Amino acid sequence: MPTPSPRPASVASEPGSGTHLQVLRRLDTGLRGLTDAEAAARLAEAGENVIPELRTPSWARRSVRGLRDPFTAVLFCLGLVSAAVASWGTAAVILALVAVSCVLRASGEHRADRSMAALRSLVAGTATVLRRGERGQTPREIPVAELVPGDVIRLGPGDLVPADVRLLRARGLTVHQAALTGETAPVPKTATDTPDLPAPRAEGPFTEPHLCFQGSGVATGSATAVVLETGARTRLAAAYGHPQATAGRSRHRLRRPAAGIASPRTAGSSAFDDSVHGISWVLIRFMLLTPPLVLMAGAALRGRGLETLPFAVAVAVGLTPEMLPVIVTSCLARGAARLAREHDVIVKRLPALHDLGAVDVLCVDKTGTLTEDRPVVVRSLDAAGHDDPDVLRWAAVGAWWTLQLAELPAPDALDEALLEAAGAVGEEYDGVGAAPFDPVRRLATAVVRGPGLGTHTVIVKGAVEDVLEQCRPEPAERARLLALAAREAETGVRLLALATAERPARPRDHAPADESGLTFRGLIAFHDAPAPTATEALRTLAALGITVKILTGDHPTTAARACRDLGVEPGEVRTAADLFAGAEQDGPGAATGGHAEVRGGRHVQACEGVHAEVRGGRHVQACEGVHAEVREGCGVEPPAGGHARGGGGRGAEANANSRAEAGRGLGAAPLGGTVVVARCTPEDKARVVARLRGAGHTVGFLGDGVNDVPALRAADVGIAPRGAVDAARESADVVLAAKDLTAIGHAVTAGRHSSGNIASYLRVTLSSNLGNVLAMLLAGLLLPFLPMLPAQVLVQNLCFDAAQLAFAYDHPGPAALRRPAGLRPRAFLRFITGFGVLNAVADLATFGVLALSPRGPDAVDDQSVFHSAWFTENLLTQALVMLLLRTGRSLAEGRAPGPLGWAAAALATVGLLLPPTPLGAALGMTTLPAAYHLLLTVVLGLYALALLAARAWYERRRR
């Protein structure tokens, strides 16, 4: 007998290694879990199951993080350049700007986190734990924070894995591990008692099938597991570099989630990130080009040397919207705090608020979101369409044994309704095996043994089409049964089909073949009432200019009827299979780096060791070298390779994470006027979202179930309603904590409000800065002296920046709230170029006025008069621009004094009053002759008229 090879040290020391018994002994626990007293003692010793670092990053850390912003980083570098050439004044002002920007940003983030933390506790998760207390051993829900090593927990679809666990029993379990590995497809897990111990792999332990980790979510199936590690010792904590997590074992660096555990986005970026990045990088290129350009032009045309470097640096600083990170954080944080306070909406990722404002298509799941998901059985009928209580009884027997054998933490809504309607059933049979409902197969299976019979009964229930696939009736009979189902569905009921088969009793598990060749027994119809606020919410969304699409796993006719009941005209309802049929013909959604091939209408794909195949519209997948096929008729225990249907799966989902890749492999045809896509698998929902994003829409997804998780992650902004499963809430960017769906309308408006303010800030700052810089460059070439001293440029910049902070408190006009408000970099850059040139013209007009002023042609030679006049004019034009270029405001609305009005007034006052003061003198300025003020008034009046005319023209064109 061969001797087993010794375990690699790092694996042997893992707390989850060994047989079940060894693991339970090591943790000093048993299959029935801990007693209450043991759990309390361990909680005191191990501490709460919370990752400390996720609570509060320190102030210093937050502030330094501000330097990661590209503008702040460039400013910082310019400060260093100034210091290097001993231009201490310039360096000091720039570094002060950097410090102020970092501190303001850190304080904004801190405030936002604090208000969010309080609200997040409202939606904090719970875990189902087996504990032995005074009332015996009962599964109970406890807050995740109270879990301790040695606890035995139950996991079901939609649950988040609350700690690092070793599986003791599992049925059809697949988990999403994207937060840990970036892998978006669900990974199969099994409860092997003596797992093969692979050599340690680069990916770490995540590939090991018998372990599940905090931060992953259950996609399908159920499990019982023992907790190995909690809190700071979990692998998720290791992702945050927490020291305890790595103590005593090899350290596997995880893929670090971008914005903390709260962020569902492990790849790709949101619409907001894209826009801000697009705009930022164009500006940064300009900033970096400015100093060498100024130096070269000065040298070539005016024979100036390196002494102009501080001026060149100051001009580059003048172009920078250094307050951008501060304004963005303040606008979003204020908006999020107000939403939380007034409408119980929790924004988990601040930029999602902007994306909400930009959403022009909202995809909504039906069951549990637009309906209450409290189904009640209204009818059970046989295959001929006659009432038949036996159909209900068999379905309830299946539900009962699925619940018992799969050890689900709770029955799903349809099973619960079956059990309630059928009363006490099931105990007269013995359960043999069960596979809980899987939204990809759309089937649930239970196998039972009747009293004294030598046969087993296989009970399969699920969506009508999928149950029929297992029955294989004659085509005419199939068409008749589908027509019967469609007739029932027209009344708006949800349908579940039932099929059974007698099989010879046998000791081992049933094979996939046992699920095929079934006898169709009938249908069960459920009523599921619309959510009380759904109709109003849909009406509000339409009024906000948002197109709503309903993506559901349900029957097309049921979906259409539900839609009409909610006041939405469904038009032609399409199924996902029909929608993606073209895409499959065209070719697969190949995963990045994967190999993909189409052979005779079949899609054969191999990605990172995953082999996947589509045959006759079915997507067959086997993972990690194990070839397993999903044939007509799935196994009672779904195959280890997981599953995917209709060509969705990994390729489509990987694409879904990136806007750039969104359209690839999904077929170019947009959704057109389709309002309802029915019979969607979880991956289909994500593919629809990806297709819409690929077509240039900003897409929101509102969903509550485990079958919505891929779409929530694929959307620009994922929204989970109250009552959503943990995995959906975790994957969402926004959670509605109250039952009221109309809160979405408020959230969208808040998003537009914040985006409107950010857009106003960017327009005003950038057009004004660009104008100033252009004018300064030109004047610098025309004049024998610098048009402004570096210190004057920086002080002017500082005053303007301070005034701009008022944008965080402004109210954009109603026009800005009426339609989706995205930052579109191209349109934006066009806008600022146009208005920037206009601003430069005004500056140069001032220059002309100074040249032709009554003091004669010498006036421009008087440097301090020139500097003072230009300083005053600059601040006055900036104040004007602040008032006239606000988003969505007409002139009349713009006149209302608000924070912005006061800030503009303060800016103008500084512009007028600073030059004659001692500080002005220290900066090299002087009192302006009265006549100049008169001339300046004329220039400003003309500039205001030109601004208004240009803006009216611009808005007419946009319409």
Ligand SMILES: Nc1ncnc2c1ncn2[C@@H]1O[C@H](COP(=O)(O)OP(=O)(O)OP(=O)(O)O)[C@@H](O)[C@H]1O
């Ligand atoms: N517990 C269950 N057992 C058997 N079949 C089920 C069960 N739950 C749902 N089904 C069947 O599978 C179909 C699809 O269910 P799925 O959960 O994917 O979507 P849904 O809940 O109907 O809709 P939505 O996607 O809007 O939430 C249902 O219409 C029903 O026929």
